[in-house]
Amino acid sequence: MKRSRLFLRVLLTLVALFGAATVLSALLAAWLLSDTLHAQYRSKGEAIAHTIANASVDHLLLARDAASLQAMVDLYAETEGVGYILVQDRDGEVMAHTFVPEVPAELRQRRKAGSVESLRIPGEGVYLDVSAPILEGEIGRVHVGMRQDVIDAGYWRSVRRQSLAGGLIGLAAVVAAYLLARRITRPLEQLTAHARKVASLEKLYEPTSPVSAELAPIAERTDEIGQLAQAFRHMIGALTEREMCLTWAEQSLRLSERKFRSLIENVSDVVLLLNDKGEATYVSPSLRDLLDFSAKEWIDRDPTLLIHPDDRAAFREALASCLPVEVPEGSTSIVGESASVEVRMLRADGSLRIVDAALCNLRSDLAVKGVVVTLRDITDRKRTVELQQARDAAEEASRLKSQFLTNISHEIRTPMHHILGLTELALGTNLDEEQRDYLETTKSSAEGLLTILNDILDFSRIEAGRLEIETAPFRIRDLVGDAMKLMAARAHAKGLELPWEVSEDVPEVVVGDANRLRRVLLNLVGNGIKFTARGEVGVVVRREPAGTAGAGRCALRFLVRDTGIGIAAEKQQMIFEPFVQADGTLTRKYGGTGLGLAIARSLVELMGGKMGVQSKLDEGSVFHFTAIVEEGSEQDVPREAAPSPEGLQGLRALVVDDNATNGRILATLLRSWGVEPVVVDGGPAALRALDEADARGEKYQLILVDAQMPEMDGYTLAGKITARLEGAGTLVMLSSADRAAGAARCRELGLSGYLTKPVKPAELLAALLAARAGTAGSAGSAGRRGRDEGYGK
C-alpha cells in the first residue's frame, strides 16, 4: 500500500524528534556522568593515596621494609581504575611503584604533594595523578594515577549504553508512533481513497454493495477519525439520496418525455410546431404516412407549401386567427387561441389528401413557444361518408322496390281472391264436364299463383327486414296437431302417414310466434310430402337440454323426417339459398319457387334458432330446427272445460294400425291417460287379439282402428268387430282419407267415433270420452285452417 505523504511526514518528524531527543539526552547524561566519573575516580584515587600514605608511615619510618610497602601497593594497584601507584621518600627516592619497566621520568621528578592533575605519560597514556603526602610530607608522598582511559571508557560506555537505551526507546517510540500515525493516517487514506472512488463513480448507489459499507470499520471508532468517517458516510448517504432522487426524477422525466414523444410520433396525426416566422420547428414523423415526406426535411421550412395552392389562403387565415392581437404590456396573456381549417394537401406523388388542420396557439407556454398544428387525414372518412350515403340510397331503393313488390302483390292478390271466389261459386253451379274441367284448372292455377305470390311477398318482407316476430302464449301441441291436420289431405292423397309427437318435457304452453313457427313447420312437412313417394313424414318436438336457452326460456327442437328422395351432400347447404332447389331439373319436376326453405330458415333465425338438414340420397331427409320460446303458464291460454281422462282409467284398449309409428304414438297417449293399450298391425292380428282376450275372459273397452290398412281395411275390420262384440266396446275409427265419406261409413257401421289423422290428443280424448258416454260423434272434425298463409301446394 503506498504510504501517503502526510503519513511519511508525520513519521519522519516523529523519528527525527525522538532521535534528536535521544542523542541529546544521551550526551547530557554522559556529560553529567563524565563529571561524576571524574569526581568519583578522583575521590577514589585520593582515598587510595591517603590510605597508602597512612599505612606507609610505619614501613618507611620504622621497618624500612620496602617489600611490605610494595605488597600493600600491589594490593591497591589491583583496584579498578588505578593505573599506577608510586611511593617516594622525603628525598624523592622511589620506594615502591607499579611501573614496568621503569618509573617514567615525568613522575620521578615530581615533588608536589596534595595535588590532583592530569598527567600524560608517553607510551602509557593519560592519568589523573592524585598525590597525598605521607605524614604531611615529612616522610614522603604517594602518587596514585587514575587511568583517564578507564574514565573515558566508562564515559563512552555510558554514552553507548545511553544511546543504545535511547535508541531502543526511540525505536519503540518510532514503532508506537508508526502505529499511531498509521492508525490516524490509514483511515484518512481510506477516506481519501474512498472519496476519490466516490468522485469517480458514475452512480453512487449500488444495490449490491453499498459504497459506504467499506467505511463501517472506521466509522465505528469513537475518536475524531470515526466522527470524520461518520460525517463522510452521512455525506455520501445524502449525496446518494439526492442522486437517487435526481436519477429518479430524471428517469421519470425521460419516461414522460418518451411517453409523450411516443404518443406524438405514433399517432397518425401529424403534429407541427410553428414559430413566429411560420416555420416548423418540429414535425412529427407521421408526415411520412400522411404525405410521404420526411419530417426532417420540413424542419425550419414553411409547411404552408405542402398545402394545395387554392387552400393556402384559408390556412393562413386560420393561423392568423389563432394569433392574438398584440396584447398591451402587463395584461394577462391569452393562452390557447385555437382554430381549425380543412385543407387539401399535396402528397409527394402529387395526389391530394384532405386534411383537417387544427391550430392551437401555445406561444406563451414556455415548453412549446409556438403554434401547434395537428394535421388529420380525413380523406378516408370523407370517402366513407360518401359510401354510406350511397348505401343508404341503395337501401332506400331496395325498400321502395320491396314496398312496390308488396303493393303489387297485394294488388295482384285481391283480384286473385276474386278469381278464386268466383271460380268456387261457378263450380257450385250446374256445369257440364268441359266447363267444370276448365274451372277446376282455373282454380288450381289461381291457387298456385297465390302461393307463389305469398312466398315472394314474405321473402321481400324478410329481405327488407320488415318481418317482426310476435310473441303470444300458445299451446304447442295444438299448434303441431293443427299444422299436421292441415297437411293431412295432401299426405293422404299420396298415401303417406303423418305421425307426430311432442315430448312430455315440452311445456304445455309456451310464449312465442306461433304463426311463424307453424309456417316453418308447414313448409318443411309440405316439402317432405312433396319429395316423398311413399312411407311417412314424421314430426318430433323435443326440449333441448336445460340451460341451452337461458332462464325461463326453453329451446325446442323440431325434427321433420321423411322417407323421400333425399338430398346429395353437396347440395345440402345450397337448398337454403333463395331460388335454389336441390336440382334444377327437380324444379321443373317438382315445381315451386325455391323460396320456401330460404324463408323458413330466415324465420327460424329470426326466432333465435338454427336450421339444418341431414340427408342421404334415396333414403330420406331429416330437417331440424330450433326455436327459443318462453315457458308459459296454463292460465295464459284458457281452455274451456278441458276433458279429464279419469273416465278412461284402467280401461284396456286395442290399437290396430299397420304403421308402427302411429301405433306407438297412440299407445303412448293412451298410457298417459291410464289406459292399457295393446298394439297390433292389422285386422287379422286384431281379431286374433280379440279371440285371445275372449279366451282369457277379458275385454277391450276401447278399440282404435286405422281406416287405411293393407289386407283388411279398417271399415272391414270394424264391421267384423262390431258383429262380434255386439256393442260391448267402444270402437273409434282413425282415418286419413276423406272425412265426409269416412264419417258416413262409420255411422253405417255404428262406430262410436271417427277421427281424421293425424289425431290431436285432445280430439282423441274427447272422442274416447264421448264414445264411452255412448254418444258417437265426430268430435275432431273441426279443421281450423291457418289464417291466410297458403303453403306448399
Add this chain to the structure above:
Amino acid sequence: VSRCPAAWPVALVLLAWPAPPAGAADEIVIGMSAAFRGPSRGLGIELYRGARAWFDEVNRQGGVHGRKIRLVARDDGYDPAPAVANTLKLVNDDGAFLLFGYVGTPTTTRVLPLLERYKDESIYLFCPFTGAEPLRKGPYAGRVFNLRASYREETGGLVKHFVAIGRKRIAVFYQIDAYGRSGWDGVRIALGEKGLKMVGEATYRRGTRFAQSLKPQVEILRATSPDAIICVGSYAACAAFARDVRDAGWDVPIANVSFVGSENLLVLLERHGKQTSRDYTANLINSQVVPSYQRTKLPAVTLYRALMDKHRPEPPAELVEGTYQLVRYSFTSLEGFLDARLVVEVLRKLGKDPRRDQLRAAAEGLGELDLGLEQRVALGPARHQAMNEVYYTVVEKGEFVPLPDADWKRWRK
C-alpha cells in the same frame, strides 16, 4: 522442608563423614600452598618433591612417634589471592597441623596476616620458599620459622662480592611486587652500606613468560652502564632477560637469587641456546641458600640424592597440568628436603601427642641441629631462621657448580 530431595543424601553423607583428620591419631597433616601451575610451577613441584623424599622416608620408617606425615598440597599459581584462599582451606578443611613450603614472596606476605588472625589456634608457617624480609622482621615474623637465608643476605652477598672485584655500578632487574621489592631493597641497603647507589633499575610484571621480550628493560639498564646486574625474579622472566641481554651482545655479569630455581632457569637457557647455537650460561652467577647438590661429600646431599632416587617422589597428580619433566636433583628440591628434615625434627620434639600450641615452643626450643651440612642449623626464640649461609654457583658443562670465593676475580674490573 526440602525443596530438593537430592539434598538429603548429600546432607547425610556429610554428617556421616569423619571429622577432618586433624585429630586423627595416626597422622600429621602438613599443608602446602605453592605454584604447581603456571610459569613458576617448577618451584612448587620441585620443592614438594624434595620434601616428599624425606617425609616418605620418615613415614617408611614409621613416622613421627608413630604418626604418618601427610603432605597436602594446593596450587596458588604464584598469586596472592589463591594463596590466601588455600591457606584457609588447608587450616579449616584439610586440618593442617602446620603450614609448610609456601612458595613466593607476594603470596606468602599476604598470608602472614592470616597467621596472625589464627594466632590463638597456633598456625605457624614453616620454611617458606622466600627470603623476603617481612617473614623475618616485623609484626608477623613470630609466626614464621625459616630455614633459608634472606634475600638481603643473598643480595648483600652478591653486592659485597661485586664491589670487591670493582664492580660498583650495580643495576637491578626485578619483579614488580613484594618479592622483587624485597631483593631490590636488599641490594639498595647493601649498596648503601658501602656508600653506593644502584645505577639503574628495571621491572617486569609477575607471570612474564620466557617467550616474551624484555628488551626494553635491557635497554633501560644498559643505558646506565652497570658493571653487574642483579636479577630478582622468577626463572622464566630471568631466563628471558638473560637471553635478551646476551642477544644484545652484552656480556655483563648477571646474578640471580635463589628463588629463581636455578635448574629451571638452566633448562630454558640451554634449550634456547641449542636452538640459537649460543651460550647463554656464561657470566651467570646464581646465589643459593643451600649447598650444591653436587657436593656429595656433604652427608645431607648424599642422603638427599639417595632418597630422591629411592622414593622418586611425584608431584601431586591432581595439581599438575600438561607434561612436566622431573628434575632429578635440584637446589629447590634439596631445599625442600632440608625443610622437611627441619620440620620433622620439630615434630619429633613435640612428642607422641603433638599439639599446635606447643609448636612454637618446640621449634624455638630446637636449638642447634646437624642436618649434615657444613654448619649446624639452629632455631631459637630469637632465631626464626635456621640457616644464614649463601652459596654462589655458576654453570659449567650444563650444570651449576659451586663458585669458590677465589673465582670471583675472573670478573674483576
